[in-house]
Every structure is written in structure tokens, then in C-alpha cells.
Amino acid sequence: MKKKVITSAFSNLYTDQRIEKVCRTLHENGYQIELIGNDWKGAEQMERPYRFSRIHLSSASLKTAYFEFNWKLYHQLKKKADQNTILHANDLDALLPNYLLAKKLNIPLVFDSHEIFSEMPAIQGKMSQKIWRYLEKEIIPKLTFMITASGSYAEWFRKKYGADPVVIQNAPKKLDFTMEIPNNDPKVFLYQGAINPFRGIDKAILAMHHLDGVVFKIAGDGPRKKEYEDLVLKEKLQDKVQFLGKLKPENLRNITVTADVGMSIEENGGESYLYSLPNKVLDCIQSRVPLVLANLPEMQNIKSRFDVGEIIKDHTPENIAAAVKKVLHKGRKNYLPELDKASDSLCWENEEIKLLEVFENASK
Structure with missing residues (x-):
């Protein structure tokens, strides 16, 4: 026993x-x-x-x-x-x-x-x-x-x-990925996780000024949600940013697999963030969604092993938008072989x- x-x-x-x-x-x-x-x-x-x-x-x-x-x-x-x-x-x-x-x-x-x-x-x-x-x-x-x-x-x-x-x-459990990649119009840029400070969410909202034919979906809840909703109104971005609220894990997975690009652009808000490997990175990899990543050690490590997305130069809205455009231009299908390799390893x-x-x- x-x-x-x-x-x-x-x-x-x-x-x-x-x-x-x-x-x-x-x-x-x-x-x-x-x-x-x-x-x-x-x-x-x-x-x-x-x-x-x-x-x-x-x-x-x-x-x-x-x-x-x-x-x-x-x-x-x-x-x-x-x-x-x-x-x-x-x-x-x-x-x-x-x-x-x-x-x-x-x-x-x-x-x-x-x-x-x-x-x-x-x-x-x-x-x-x-x-x-x-x-x-x-x-x-x-x-x-x-x-x-x-x-x-x-x-x-x-x-x-x-x-x-x-x-x-x-890491999440291995996902047998057999679905047809959706041809979204507009393209879906996804943040999933807690709406906390130092997650780069506010900068990603401002990046939407530089992105056409893209909708930014924010799945989650947290202390900064109201502040970021106000920012969307102030910047007149209501037609380009959607707050999906807190979702059950299974409902969130259904959203993740439909995205064209995910994000994990944590800022260096102290050593806990600096050295983190956020769940959302591994969740997107299992769902075969390429990512825009922060220039932090664990994300650099994954990017050096598997080409699963792009690392942002810094947190300016222009550079976030540039990284999103790069991923969208290459296309989710073209990241699939590397995402498959990464999903076999990171499960x-x-x-x-x-x-x-x-x-x-x-x-x-």
C-alpha cells in the first residue's frame, strides 16, 4: 500500500x-x-x-x-x-x-x-x-x-x-493535434492567464494601434482588468480588443487552439518573473500556437531549442506589433513542425x- x-x-x-x-x-x-x-x-x-x-x-x-x-x-x-x-x-x-x-x-x-x-x-x-x-x-x-x-x-x-x-x-498533457488550422479573419492574437501587472498586457493593447486585421483576445481575470478595460476605452480600441473573462480550463483550451498567435511578454518585475516559465507558453505550444515571447531566460531557452515564435526586442508597442506581424506573416502552418517537436518534449x-x-x- x-x-x-x-x-x-x-x-x-x-x-x-x-x-x-x-x-x-x-x-x-x-x-x-x-x-x-x-x-x-x-x-x-x-x-x-x-x-x-x-x-x-x-x-x-x-x-x-x-x-x-x-x-x-x-x-x-x-x-x-x-x-x-x-x-x-x-x-x-x-x-x-x-x-x-x-x-x-x-x-x-x-x-x-x-x-x-x-x-x-x-x-x-x-x-x-x-x-x-x-x-x-x-x-x-x-x-x-x-x-x-x-x-x-x-x-x-x-x-x-x-x-x-x-x-x-x-507542462500540459500531450494534445493529439489533428484539427484543421482555422483561417481567421480577423487574425486572433491571444493573451491567457491572470490579468496582473508586469504581464505586458497594457503594452500589447497599445500595440493594437499598429496592427490591422487583428483582434486581441484577453482570456482571464485579475486585479488590473478594470484598468486595462479603461485603457481600451481611452485608446478607442473597443473594436480590436475583447475581454473574455475567467474561463474553465477546458473552455480556455477551446479558445487557445483557435488563436493565430499567443503571447507571453512578461516584464522583469523582480526575480520571480525574470526566471519564470509561464504556463501559457507551454499551453500554446501544446495547442500548436506560435508565440510572441519576452526576452527572458526561460523563453530564450525554449526559442533556442525550438522555433516556436518570435522574441520581442523590448516592450514598446511598436516592437510588440512588429513581432506579431512577423509571426502572422510566417503563418501558423509554417511553425507546425517545430511546435510538434516542442510539444513532444514539453509535456x-x-x-x-x-x-x-x-x-x-x-x-x-
Whole structure:
């Protein structure tokens, strides 16, 4: 009988594709999975083939929500964990209770750092950044099992804390691509993901002044949505920019496969963004959609291995438009051979082999 894995995250679980893929792989490979999240910002209905629950948070601010979640999570783990358990913490905001209990019970802990939490743009220069950095410094060097989402992240943790994380990219499952590529008129330029700062969305909106016969679709939701909707009105671009809202993963996939060009033009908003490999890059590759990419290490790395799109020179609207035109001029069909190669390499089927190895080692 394989061990019980208790996976926890400060998340409402609904849209977190990485956690879902990890839990499903472990579940399908005989581990008893229990997933714990929270209901911060809502708890949408969902079905999973394994047990899950959400901790109720009554905090009004994110700052107090973190404290409340960590306190309640510790007590939940204490009730549920035993000597036959592997604890699995996702990101720094769920690590402390897992670490304390793993130490107390002398049981294994696998830490999955989806990003460099202490270097995220939202906490730059704030008191909370000092707290997260302190936690990182105190706990990460003591961990035996750690995974992270990009090679650049792994290198950062290695240099900073002497950690040795296993890189498990957040790649989607392999998509058998048999569809006919649509002949869109106007052509579809797609952004998918959270509408956050430093994603280049505002610059891409302004780039639409330099693009004819193209519609820019923005699929997702987030704190900057209203600001960017206002920008579209101010720039009189309502006929060229569409906000599709937050979509279920399966509905989003149906949109992605119809696009002519995707984008991942993150700006350097701190080391977490600088070294990231955004999900949207791998999602577009599986959907055989060429991309306009930022000039950042992980995207340069993919572009050097597979010709899946164009790298922008900088974030000026003119240069973003020039890169979009270049992709459209070459045409989606002409990128297909390289997108096929990339999709064979950058898929969950390859990543889950490494994941299972980590949990087998933790089981021992």
C-alpha cells in the first residue's frame, strides 16, 4: 500500500492546474491523496477523483488570511497526518505548518515552489517581503525534497540556499493535434492567464494601434482588468480588443487552439518573473500556437531549442506589433513542425516521471 499524501496550498484549488496534475498523477499511481486549500476569494464547485477540502477563512485582508490559513492548516495536518504520510506543501505560503509537523512527526515533506515567492512583484519593498525571505532562509536549506517549475528557479535556489530542487515544468498533457488550422479573419492574437501587472498586457493593447486585421483576445481575470478595460476605452480600441473573462480550463483550451498567435511578454518585475516559465507558453505550444515571447531566460531557452515564435526586442508597442506581424506573416502552418517537436518534449508525460521519482524517494 502506497503512502498517504496530504497536499496543501493557499489556493481555492479551482484553477490551479499544476496542483491538479500533480495530485492526479499521484492518485493514478496508487497514492492516497488528500488535498487542502481554502475559500479565500470564493469556493467554486469542483469534482476530483481524490479527497479535497477547503479551509474557511474569515479574514478581510490577504495579510491576515495568510496567518489564519497557516494556523488552521497546522491543526488540520495534525489531525490527518500519521507515520504513513508524505506532506506536500505548495509554495512558501503553505510551507511553515508542513515543515513544523514534518519535523515533529519525523515524516517526509516535499516542497513545490511554483515561483520565487519572496521575490514576487506584489510584495517588493514591503514588510511582508522580509518575513517571507526570513522563512525561506530558515527552512529551504533544511529540506530534503524540493521541486520547482523552471531551470532558472532551480539555479536561483541553488545559489541562494544551497538547495537542489528537481525541475518539474508545469507542462500540459500531450494534445493529439489533428484539427484543421482555422483561417481567421480577423487574425486572433491571444493573451491567457491572470490579468496582473508586469504581464505586458497594457503594452500589447497599445500595440493594437499598429496592427490591422487583428483582434486581441484577453482570456482571464485579475486585479488590473478594470484598468486595462479603461485603457481600451481611452485608446478607442473597443473594436480590436475583447475581454473574455475567467474561463474553465477546458473552455480556455477551446479558445487557445483557435488563436493565430499567443503571447507571453512578461516584464522583469523582480526575480520571480525574470526566471519564470509561464504556463501559457507551454499551453500554446501544446495547442500548436506560435508565440510572441519576452526576452527572458526561460523563453530564450525554449526559442533556442525550438522555433516556436518570435522574441520581442523590448516592450514598446511598436516592437510588440512588429513581432506579431512577423509571426502572422510566417503563418501558423509554417511553425507546425517545430511546435510538434516542442510539444513532444514539453509535456506532462515527461515531467510526471520525475515527479513520481521524487515521491518514491520520499516514501523510502
